[in-house]
Amino acid sequence: MFERSVSGPEKLAFDDPVAELHVRIVNGTVNVVGTDEGPARLEVSEVEGPPLVVTQRDGVLTVAYEDLPWKGFLKWLDRKGWRRSAVVSLAVPAHTRVEVGVVGAGAVVSGVKGPSVVKGVTGDATLVALSGPVRADTVSGNVEAQSVTGDLRFNSVSGDLTVVDGSGSTVRADSVSGSMIVDLAPDGPTDIRLTSVSGEIAIRLPDPADAEVEANTASGAVSNAFDGLRVHGQWGA
Known part of the structure; x- marks a missing residue:
């Protein structure tokens, strides 16, 4: 079990295997790349507002806000919570299952061979060279x-x-x-x-x-x- 609160620029590497990745951010950008070598890596280059919480448990790596759950994600419209932003980049094993949720943020997912799920309220998503099944749900993104x-x-x-x-x-x-x-x-x-x-x-x-x-x-x-x-x-x- 690994848990860290990230409130500013930081780089992390995860030696334990990563089978699933969950990312949920508001504003800013998230970039996820599937790779065939090396451990999973995270780079947070910018955080404004509440800190991001990074956890790794039982093969699941999560980078998210505590008050932004995946369930009911597309209905999350807490305007007060929009006063936040993060720029996040991740490299994970190519066969990782990836779930990305963005509110007002841009998302790029590339090179992933496992299943990919992207949810966006107002953020746009770019999906590149994905060979696993892909599901994308948006409100206006x-x-x-x-x-x-x-x-x-x-x-x-x-x-x-x-x-x-x-x-x-x-x-x-x-x-x-x-x-x-x-x-x-x-x-x-x-x-x-x-x-x-x-x-x-x-x-x-x-x-x-x-x-x-x-x-x-x-x-x-x-x-x-x-x-x-x-x-x-x-x-x-």
């Missing part, structure tokens, strides 16, 4: 996924989703008003299901493509740029 090869699931109220060079076998995305741009380079069968109430949806596939597409809209237009694909049906223009 945007998510950009680059070269993600694992299954991707995204849920948001008004946040946008951008997928670049995606090659996972499954993409599931739901949003109320957020837009979705999904640029895929699949290396095998891929199942894509995108749903939005008022946001725009764009899917880009390699040409030629072997694809079956079903698109439904109540009031928006449907268009395509594939010569062999025709738009028909009574819904949509």
Whole structure:
């Protein structure tokens, strides 16, 4: 069992194995990198307001505020608690399970092969070269996924989703008003299901493509740029 309160710049290395990483911060930035060598490492370069609490227990490394629980995270809107900020960087074994929660902060997760879960209230997230299953839930934060090869699931109220060079076998995305741009380079069968109430949806596939597409809209237009694909049906223009 390891526990430390961090109120200023500090670097820590963890000799004990790390199987799970939990990070929850408000404002600032969090950067998580999966590596194939060395122990887990933490660098806190800036802390304003309440200290961050760093704990390691039974293979779980946690960097978070004591008053910011993971359960019900997306409903955390304590304005008084927003008077805080932290800049945190972590390097963990590539197969670590990663959970990152941000409120008003930017998050970057890269090189992780284990499952990744990202929750954001107003913070944006960038996901790079993740090969494990990925789940991203936001209220208004945007998510950009680059070269993600694992299954991707995204849920948001008004946040946008951008997928670049995606090659996972499954993409599931739901949003109320957020837009979705999904640029895929699949290396095998891929199942894509995108749903939005008022946001725009764009899917880009390699040409030629072997694809079956079903698109439904109540009031928006449907268009395509594939010569062999025709738009028909009574819904949509």
